[in-house]
Amino acid sequence: MPTCEDVHAMEHGARARCLPEPWMCRVFHVDGSLRDIRAPDVTRAEWIAVLERLRAVADETEVEHPYPRLDPVRPAVAELFRAWADEPEREGTSFAFRARFGAVWFFALPFDEEEIEFSLRPDDVVDAADVTAVLRFLAEVAGASGRRTVLTAETVRYDDSLPTLCSHDPGTGLAFHL
Incomplete structure (x- = not known):
């Protein structure tokens, strides 16, 4: 019977899954759902600070947006939020922001100014x-927003009662994991 690592290697080629710690296997277990990185109770200014920080430190970033008056490749982050706020319905007009750290892509579709949310695919996390x-990434979001940032299973909206898989507190600089 093939192991999880064997199946992952067949699906992903040379990047066989090799997570060295049991907690990593639990947090990034491939179960068909995404993992969410969230910073609740934020302001637009904190969202902007996070996206600008990610642009500065990520290996690569990408933006897609439906706003013809903005730069199609690298629009100013504040302008993205301003254009989004100007939309009367705010439905279907959000923008997409992606950042790559190493081999892992993180993506956001801002639909809520009060909560920063990025998602990642657990099957992209294959090694230490x-x-x-x-x-x-968790630490960068926490540091730029000034808010405790958590990694959870995929959810519609964050709630303090949800299990936290990992977190980073910018006030103490401490990280926590399962």
Whole structure:
């Protein structure tokens, strides 16, 4: 019977899954759902600070948006939020922001100004370097927003009662994991 690592290697080629710690296997278990990185109770200014920080430190970033008056490749982050706020319905007009740290992509579709949310695919986390990239991303979001940032299972909206898989507190600089 093939192991999880064997199946993952067949699906992903040379990047066989090799997570060195049991907690990493639990947090990034491939179960068909995404993992969410969230910073609740934020302001538009904190969202902007996070996206600008990610542009500065990520290996790569991409933006897609439906606003013809903005730069199609690298629009100013504040302008993205301003254009989004000007939309009368705010439905179907959000923008997409993606950032890559190492081999792991994180993506956001801002629909709520009061909660920062990025998602990632757990099957993209295949080794210790990828876990380090996730923890670094978590710390960057926490540091730029000034808010405790958590990694949870995929949810519609964050609630304090949800299990936290990992977190980073910018006030103490401490990280927590399962």
